[in-house]
Amino acid sequence: MRFSFQDYISIKIHKTDLLLTSLIKTRLEPFNLAPEQNLIMMLLWEKDGLSQHQLIEPLEKDKTNIARMASNLEKKGFIKRVHCKDDRRSVRLYLTPAGRNLGEQVIPVTEEFNQLVSKGLTEDELRELERILAKINDNVRPEF
Template structure:
């Protein structure tokens, strides 16, 4: 075991990096980054949120969300419309292309997630999720 591997934060970060890289490859044909897919997922459930609201849900700063929104808009996946009740706020909406792309990418992601999950038993997976939630919940 490498000295850094004794730290849970290192193992979680390393695992995240490995999995993010694999997901990135899965999403490449859709011209979609993993983080961008999270924005689309939120809008798929609740279309018409502001960039601020999306940032709150993803725990991301305004600049990061604005950058992702710019990229998603350029790709034709979302459109930004000024909020008639607050001229400074932009509401984000999925386009038909965005919905289609997200749905296709989600199918690929679910297949990938199933493959990763199959490496452990159902009980191990359940316990792993419980522990992750415990480690990342705010006190």
């Protein structure tokens, strides 16, 4: 049996991802913050001083991507990268005053965005969605 275009779950997920990314990009643009950079900032607003290595797992990015995004955030003046004295290969990221101030502006935007995305969904539906997405991620995650 051959699927039609509308039958592919991957296409449906991709369309949703494009809509979500486009909307959050528009909402973050006034703050000079890209959606992926915002993910790093959100983690730092929760816990300042994380190492670049500690960002790899929650963001599912390789160390090169993390380093590039951190460099761009540093150039914008939102974070400061500090090499650890004990291990020069390890780099910790710290919010600057501008980065902390940015959080006061951006966190409400991301919370409003999350409310919009989950509008009309029950707690049970959100848990089910998380379960289904985790299953899909496991299906397509490369095995190393």
